[in-house]
Amino acid sequence: MRRTRLGRAGLSVSRLCVGTMNFGWQIPETESHAVLDRATEMGIDFVDTANMYGDEGGGLTETIIGNWFAASGRRDRTVLATKVYAPMGDGPNDRGLSARNIVASCEASLRRLRTEWIDVYQMHHVDRETSWEEVWQAMETLTLQGKIRYAGSSNFAGWHLARAQAVADRRNFLGVVSEQCKYNLLTRHVELEVLPAASELGIGILPYSPLHFGALSGALRKEREGAGGRSVLHAPERVEPHRAAISRYEELCTDIGLDPVTVALAWLLSRPGVTAPVIGPRSAGQLDLAVAAVETELDAATLQALDAIFPPVGNGGPGPEAWAW
Known part of the structure; x- marks a missing residue:
């Protein structure tokens, strides 16, 4: 594993990150542990979760991961990321990025994860009601206490990253080291400003939904074969609007002799600034095609063909050139 x-x-970190949103929701604990065991065997040591994952009230996925740490003894060999922001209770202070909720949510995550520290503590969304001075005060406190090692973000705009980092710099704090954003061949909006901002600030990109909820995993082939899976489940919403492009994509993958999963991930791994796509396997076997992407280098002709099938936003590349001269 690279x-x-x-x-x-x-x-x-490994060039792939295991996303765990399916743990406790799509797959039970035993299968979740099997995914983590197999990922470890394949050299993937980066695991991402969130306090809200797993059940209606949140917390179940973190508990499943914590149980795996206790059973496997692999905490020291794992780079662990989790998130804070989403409501975790009925109270008005049980959500957002107030200092109170950041610290309280971190303590709760540590208990569920059965660990003494979180490697990357990510803000799951922007909190427009809380100042960056307050956010960084809480993150600094947790860092000094040894409860988190780094701070990350998710679903931020480019200017949010710039603003957050400017305040962190004034406080002599490291600030944001990673941004987890929705990024795949079908969703390329982040290329306009998020990726350029992250590159300028030294922030690693962790693309989530790299297969667009299964639409890029061979959805039309699975549909013809009557196979189940997430891509078929979301076909009307995720696949149908892009049927023509996905059909051309699957034909291209057949022509070059690679599975659509491998091609979609290899494309992301070729993008500047991308650290590790966050994959969401529902079985240990699904990791094989993902890992193959790490050793797959798409040639210039294939990359050009993918741009033709899935055009970037506007003129392509970063703003303002993407929409102006």
């Missing part, structure tokens, strides 16, 4: 640094941080 490795890289997480943005400008010294932290070394």
